[in-house]
Amino acid sequence: MRHWFSILFLLVAVQTNAQTTIFGKLKGVKNKPLPNVNVTLDDTYDGAVTHPDGSYQFTTTEKGPQKLVFAIKGYDTLNVPIVVDGKNIVLDTILKLGKDAQNEVVIISRSFTAGSGKNVVMSSRDIYTTGGANGDISQALRNLPGAQQLGEREGLAVRGGDVYETKQFIDGSMIAHPYYTAAPNIPSRTRYPPNLFKDVAFSTGGYSALYGQALSSALVLETIDIPEKSEANVSITPLFWGGGLQNVNQKKNFSWGMDYTYTNVALYFNLVKQIPDFFKMPQYHSVDGNFRFKTKNGGIVKYYGTFDYNQMGLRRQSIDSLDLKNAVYLKGTNVYQNISWKQPLPNNWKLNAVLSFSNNHNNIWQQLQDSSNQQFPITHSYWDTLNFSLKNNDLYAQGKVILEKKFFGQNALRFGGEYWYNRYNLTYNNYQHLLTDNYMAAFTETDIFLTRKLALQTGVRFENSSLLGIADFAPRASLAYKFAPKNQLTAAYGLFYQKPENMYLIWNEKLNMTQASHYILSYIYQGQKTMLRLEGYYKDYKNLVKTWPSYNNDGNGYAKGLELYWRDNNQTFKNIDYWVTYSYIDSKRNYLNFPTSMQPNFVANHTFNIVVKKYFSAINTGISPTFNFASGRPYYNLLLTNPTTPNYTISDQGKTKQYQMLNICAYHLMKIGKGFGVLYASMSNVLNRDNIFGYQYAVNGMNKMPIVPTAKRFYFVALFISWGVDRSQDTINGNL
Amino acid sequence: MKKVILSILCIASAATVCHAQSDKYEAAMKKNLAQFDTIQNPQSYLDLEASFERIANAEKTQWLPYYYAGLCETLYGFRDQKADKDAIGNKALELAGKADAIQKNDETQAVYYMAYIVQMLVDPQNRYMTYGANASKALAEGLQINPNNPRLYLLKGQGLLNTPEFVGGGKTVAKPILEKALALFETDKPQPLYPKWGKDQATQALEKCK
Numbered sequence: 041m042r043h044w045f046s047i048l049f050l051l052v053a054v055q056t057n058a059q060t061t062i063f064g065k066l067k068g069v070k071n072k073p074l075p076n077v078n079v080t081l082d083d084t085y086d087g088a089v090t091h092p093d094g095s096y097q098f099t100t101t102e103k104g105p106q107k108l109v110f111a112i113k114g115y116d117t118l119n120v121p122i123v124v125d126g127k128n129i130v131l132d133t134i135l136k137l138g139k140d141a142q143n144e145v146v147i148i149s150r151s152f153t154a155g156s157g158k159n160v161v162m163s164s165r166d167i168y169t170t171g172g173a174n175g176d177i178s179q180a181l182r183n184l185p186g187a188q189q190l191g192e193r194e195g196l197a198v199r200g201g202d203v204y205e206t207k208q209f210i211d212g213s214m215i216a217h218p219y220y221t222a223a224p225n226i227p228s229r230t231r232y233p234p235n236l237f238k239d240v241a242f243s244t245g246g247y248s249a250l251y252g253q254a255l256s257s258a259l260v261l262e263t264i265d266i267p268e269k270s271e272a273n274v275s276i277t278p279l280f281w282g283g284g285l286q287n288v289n290q291k292k293n294f295s296w297g298m299d300y301t302y303t304n305v306a307l308y309f310n311l312v313k314q315i316p317d318f319f320k321m322p323q324y325h326s327v328d329g330n331f332r333f334k335t336k337n338g339g340i341v342k343y344y345g346t347f348d349y350n351q352m353g354l355r356r357q358s359i360d361s362l363d364l365k366n367a368v369y370l371k372g373t374n375v376y377q378n379i380s381w382k383q384p385l386p387n388n389w390k391l392n393a394v395l396s397f398s399n400n401h402n403n404i405w406q407q408l409q410d411s412s413n414q415q416f417p418i419t420h421s422y423w424d425t426l427n428f429s430l431k432n433n434d435l436y437a438q439g440k441v442i443l444e445k446k447f448f449g450q451n452a453l454r455f456g457g458e459y460w461y462n463r464y465n466l467t468y469n470n471y472q473h474l475l476t477d478n479y480m481a482a483f484t485e486t487d488i489f490l491t492r493k494l495a496l497q498t499g500v501r502f503e504n505s506s507l508l509g510i511a512d513f514a515p516r517a518s519l520a521y522k523f524a525p526k527n528q529l530t531a532a533y534g535l536f537y538q539k540p541e542n543m544y545l546i547w548n549e550k551l552n553m554t555q556a557s558h559y560i561l562s563y564i565y566q567g568q569k570t571m572l573r574l575e576g577y578y579k580d581y582k583n584l585v586k587t588w589p590s591y592n593n594d595g596n597g598y599a600k601g602l603e604l605y606w607r608d609n610n611q612t613f614k615n616i617d618y619w620v621t622y623s624y625i626d627s628k629r630n631y632l633n634f635p636t637s638m639q640p641n642f643v644a645n646h647t648f649n650i651v652v653k654k655y656f657s658a659i660n661t662g663i664s665p666t667f668n669f670a671s672g673r674p675y676y677n678l679l680l681t682n683p684t685t686p687n688y689t690i691s692d693q694g695k696t697k698q699y700q701m702l703n704i705c706a707y708h709l710m711k712i713g714k715g716f717g718v719l720y721a722s723m724s725n726v727l728n729r730d731n732i733f734g735y736q737y738a739v740n741g742m743n744k745m746p747i748v749p750t751a752k753r754f755y756f757v758a759l760f761i762s763w764g765v766d767r768s769q770d771t772i773n774g775n776l
Numbered sequence: 777m778k779k780v781i782l783s784i785l786c787i788a789s790a791a792t793v794c795h796a797q798s799d800k801y802e803a804a805m806k807k808n809l810a811q812f813d814t815i816q817n818p819q820s821y822l823d824l825e826a827s828f829e830r831i832a833n834a835e836k837t838q839w840l841p842y843y844y845a846g847l848c849e850t851l852y853g854f855r856d857q858k859a860d861k862d863a864i865g866n867k868a869l870e871l872a873g874k875a876d877a878i879q880k881n882d883e884t885q886a887v888y889y890m891a892y893i894v895q896m897l898v899d900p901q902n903r904y905m906t907y908g909a910n911a912s913k914a915l916a917e918g919l920q921i922n923p924n925n926p927r928l929y930l931l932k933g934q935g936l937l938n939t940p941e942f943v944g945g946g947k948t949v950a951k952p953i954l955e956k957a958l959a960l961f962e963t964d965k966p967q968p969l970y971p972k973w974g975k976d977q978a979t980q981a982l983e984k985c986k
Binding site for chain 1: 867
């Protein structure tokens with residue numbers, strides 16, 4: 041009988057709850073308390089989460105040998121064997137950082153950071169909503185430090201470089217003619233709409249070894265992948281009309297689309313008087329098509345092609361004689377095709393290949409005309425340059441392959457090669473010249489994270505041009521150090537080469553590559569919604585092209601400066617996103633026909649921009665005022681006072697007055713029938729300032745005329761409507 | 777005879793232990809679920825989540841604790857403005873994935889949806905297209921498994937209320953969906969421990985449609 045009771049007693053005894061308390065403190069890197077660690081008694085329900093001071097406490101009814109597990113993302117999980125035998129247990133310990141913990145330092149690879157989010161670049165939405173940009177990528181980028189305010193020409197002049205020192209790339213392939221052909225002193229627009237791209241990375245110096253042939257900067261554009269939904273769209277404006285459609289298949293692994301835009305400024309020019317007399321109103325036809333499809337294992341193939349035709353003719357008052365006019369007529373066609381393939385491969389390899397083809401053809405004539413618009417016969421030989429006919433054809437065929445291997449901890453190795461075939465044909469009056477070049481480059485680049493806070497990126501690029509008969513070797517390196525949370529210092533060095541422009545090569549094919557060395561030091565503070573960037577640089581130019589007395593590479597120059605960028609996105613002021621930039625530059629160069637080292641006419645020493653964006657969600661409307669300021673730009677009159685002297689002399693020079701431009705744009709989002717509409721309006725030069733970009737001199741140097749915009753203000757109004765098919769609604773709608 | 781009674785007692789005690797195990801699971805789950813209604817500050821969601829995770833890791837064959845852990849993570853993400861929403865979303869997606877691996881079901885799709893929405897909120901104007909699309913896909917998948925889940929209709933309706941009219945959202949579109957959600961809540965008879973939240977939210981959301 042006693043046995044029964046003892047057995048029952050045993051069973052009951054086993055069921056009794058005896059509690060043990062387990063507690064302690066956890067520390068991490070540098071003995072700092074570690075909050076949010078999951079402390080678990082393995083295979084049981086018992087445990088706790090550490091408090092901000094690193095402490096934890098919990099009770100358990102388990103008994104015997106157990107395992108205490110400490111786990112938190114970024115740290116190595118720690119297992120501690122313990123024995124629970126009734127006594128309370130205190131366990132303090134230190135956790136070590138895990139091998140796969142995220143690196144803190146970021147290799148910025150010299151891209152400019154202006155959008156929101158982590159991969160700080162400008163999104164297409166940023167471009168459309170920035171005042172003064174009017175949906176043009178380059179115009180929007182001029183609000184960033186490093187770019188000059190040049191109202192009379194298109195292109196980006198960066199840190200003392202001319203506009204052709206900045207090259208643009210789509211999916212890795214160089215775009216030879218990103219802008220429509222323009223008449224002298226009339227800026228033209230970028231061919232490619234911002235909504236074609238998912239990323240716009242603007243590097244103002246020291247860019248990656250994967251790109252070359254640009255002395256100053258690289259604008260790297262990446263096209264969108266397969267769109268989320270099918271869509272038809274229409275654009276209605278006083279300047280251009282267009283429509284297009286984009287079709288995505290059910291599985292979302294194939295899409296194709298087409299767009300057509302017709303531009304004719306006649307209506308607008310009749311409403312807003314322009315200074316030149318346009319005898320042939322600027323007209324553009326532009327057509328583009330695309331298709332994209334996904335390949336196995338996460339790859340994608342993308343094709344984009346465009347064709348456009350443009351023409352314009354205008355007359356302006358001649359500086360050389362009050363009775364005469366300068367007339368210019370141009371027409372041209374442009375074809376651009378680009379097909380790219382991104383493919384992840386086994387073992388963390390990735391392939392990136394792109395093929396592109398472009399052909400740009402221009403037919404231009406210029407004439408000196410009398411008051412009845414008839415050609416005026418040239419009586420003096422030094423007026424030759426005012427009458428000419430010019431035809432050029434620029435053909436590019438390019439291929440590029442990049443292989444990338446990713447190692448643990450974000451370390452990476454990239455290498456590849458590219459080939460450009462260029463055929464440039466020029467006929468100027470009776471002079472004809474053909475240039476052919478086979479350009480080849482091989483490059484490699486590595487990302488090395490020496491510690492979680494210190495990263496090194498090194499690269500080297502080897503280039504060869506068959507036309508010049510020159511090969512070069514261009515190293516690049518940057519070191520980034522995150523010395524405190526949110527604070528990073530980067531030092532970069534790079535050597536950059538660029539073939540002289542074709543217009544110089546036709547006079548001397550055996551010119552050398554021009555070159556620039558960049559030395560850059562930058563500091564970045566990245567807050568959650570704010571960013572501060574301070575950058576100092578020095579550029580040393582060598583082998584610049586001299587055109588007088590002969591074509592050679594004896595030119596040189598320098599550029600040095602300081603830039604500041606501060607962005608605040610909805611932190612200080614509610615619903616207001618703004619940024620402020622200031623750039624100071626000191627740059628001189630001795631090139632072309634300069635008699636000595638001088639500050640070029642595309643460099644203003646001080647540039648200041650402020651961009652403000654505010655969105656009123658209650659009325660679905662946004663506005664963006666922007667203000668740009670630049671100090672005066674130098675202008676020169678270089679004359680050969682005596683044709684036998686070896687040099688031009690500066691017969692007159694000066695600085696223009698300061699450039700001030702206040703622009704504003706507003707956009708309203710609304711429903712139009714079943715579609716989504718955007719009503720957009722913008723006005724430039726709200727302050728109605730008479731800006732002067734420079735001066736043009738008469739051939740005899742006796743008088744000068746200011747270079748001014750074709751009209752003081754630019755007004756723009758547009759209605760964009762898109763109709764989309766959102767398949768995700770189908771399931772819901774079918775079940776209602 | 778003694779041996780028979782002893783063996784019966786042993787089996788009985790073994791059965792008690794097993795029953796005690798699932799009793800223990802049910803008791804712990806019920807205790808945690810009760811806490812849901814009394815949470816005051818966002819940090820408590822993280823403690824609750826850790827508790828659900830411990831239950832899930834110990835049990836290994838139950839999807840519900842992983843589901844609730846994911847739910848807590850997303851609720852924390854919606855309430856703490858300073859937190860890293862991308863990391864929170866990823867953690868919630870991971871937990872939902874673990875629940876799905878044990879038993880694929882419609883309720884977990886709600887956690888996927890909320891995780892994508894938390895991440896979208898980092899930068900709604902730029903992320904609406906991609907993260908919004910993933911969120912919609914999650915709800916669509918859930919409804920394919922169970923076209924009568926009231927919580928999925930509730931989330932869709934709430935989403936439409938927060939979407940501007942010109943992209944297809946707004947009160948008029950949300951109303952019928954929220955009404956359907958409320959109707960389904962009336963007839964919803966979830967199994968013990970299964971999610972039953974949402975009726976109050978549906979009523980509140982429907983008020984906003986008037």
